[in-house]
Amino acid sequence: MAESAASGVTTGRTTRGVATRRQLVDAAIGTLKDHGYAGASARVIADRAGVNQGLIFYHFGSVTGLLLAALDQVSALRRERYGAAVDAAHSPSELVEVASSIFREDLDAGYVAVLVAMIAGAATTPGLGEAVAERITPWTGFARDAVAGLLADSPLASLVPVEPLGFAVVALYLGMEMLTQLDGDRAPATDLFDQILRFAALFGVPGGVAAIPPVGAES
Secondary structure: OHHHHHHHHHHHHHHHHHHHHHHHHHHHHHHHHHHOOOOOOHHHHHHHHOOOOHHHHHHHOOHHHHHHHHHHHHHHHHHHHHHHHHHOOOOHHHHHHHHHHHHHHHHHHOHHHHHHHHHHHOOOOOOHHHHHHHHHHHHHHHHHHHHHHHHOOOHHHHOOOHHHHHHHHHHHHHHHHHHHHHHOOOHHHHHHHHHHHHHHHOOOOOOHHHHOOOOOOOO
């Protein structure tokens, strides 16, 4: 009986601890979206989570530790979404359409703001830049593998250097997200996706360039 009671207490504490961590991570994500890195203080995040700010240090060691956990959470959610979408793409055109659609989702949901805030914070917080870079590296591998998978049965497989291409894809994507976040104008990024889509179509349409009408041509 005593052991059972002690086990129940331990389980209850663990459950509460997990719930508190989740509250804090969710509050940190919301704070980064709304106030950026500079506004993501222990007090602001704790007030948003409805808990004592001392719990931030108890569970995460520091505010920076919590913010990195928030970035990890956003990254995990997006990896799951991207993975499912990329698995359903079977051509370069479909892959570009997937990227374009999820790009808009990222902006609408504010996920871009979280990463932008963390990158901005790296300029003033020692060690944060390296930690954020470590979390971006898996995305480079993800992009590389997605491109390599689509080109596996193509003559281009031996010609396209997928490793630097994966880096280029992530750099382009992050650059578009950050620039769009600055002024809220999605038109340049949308136009670029349209042009990339037209280029990608060259690899899936018989006749190549000749099969695709020039931009602005009348139907």
